Amino acid sequence: MNRFITAGAGLALIATPLVATTATASDTTAERKVAYSVTAKINKTMAIADEDVVKIRGKVSPKAVGDKVVLQQRMDGKKKWAVSGKAKIKANGTFLLKDEPSTAGTRFYRVLKPAAGSIKKGVSQELELVVYGWEKLG
Template sequence: MNRITALAATAAVAASSIALTAPVAQAAPAKARAYSVSATANIEVAVAKEDTVKVRGRVTPKAAGQKVTLQQRVGNKKRWVSTGTAKIKANGTYKLTDKPSTPGSREYRVVKPASNGFAKGTSPSVEVEVYRWEKLGYRTFAGTGFASNGATIGTEYFTASLSTVTPGTAATAEFTLGRKCTALRATYALTDSSLSGSSGAVTVSADGKTLATHPLAVGTIVADEELDLTGVFRLKLDASTTATPAATAAVATPEVLCTR
């Protein structure tokens, strides 16, 4: 064997030895399959402290008897907050509920924790706009002739009402709603301090458009009327009363349904 042949043989043996002793690269462990979670809400618009949001969906695989968690975040907040849990039924479905107490837009999602070799699953978020009834009498208004106080009508006391101050003098109150409210509810009447034979009237308008006009006399009560304020920027109340006999007109406990 000549020198060149010997060197080639030696190199081949060395390469073979390295190949036999080199560590074998380990394949990355397979990523666990995640639970699939669906979610839908029963309503898109809710009234705080009145409506219940029901979130329903399905978990795949079924994971019967295990729990899912309802999470929500309000407005522009980034953090999700857990607010309830429910058990998954035998068919893989679940139902979670929430009764919002504050106004504003919010998102809900449902989380199934990891288990049985499956990774955590999270549903797509669902949005619900929450409104709240607020006392209009507590808001700042422009105008004259109205006072924000209590009013007694038919022996019943109404808090946070708007009553005319001087019999025979027109009263006006304007409220900026900023297109954030969708409804007004109120009772319209002459107060129990009005004299027999007196009269008055209240007109409700929004952005220059008349929504309702109520002629009033002693004993006339327009109770719990609700008016649509969707898209309204400025709400206006006008009242007139007789001076003799003296009358006091009231918009009793007016409330607006607003997001914020």
């Protein structure tokens, strides 16, 4: 009978550190943040300055109803992104952003969903737009 009690106590001591280790591993997994997934599509690849309006439609996952997404753009050859507009995310997770380019040149757009709560920010792929402008010939 003493052997049974000793063996049982030995198992209890071994099992306790395993439970603590498992809890620590799941705590680390719980701390990892998930990022927003942002997809975006542009309705044109070419536009005329001061004449055309560009529409960028997309979707955010996980859904963040009522939160805002930010349209950013940068000119070709530049590194800095500038804010071009903002829009609210609809109940189905979609959004619509518009921009009316005013200068000729190639530019790139992207959509940013800022971090919220335990979810990290998400950024769409870059969308290229070539903008042409009118010039006087004479």
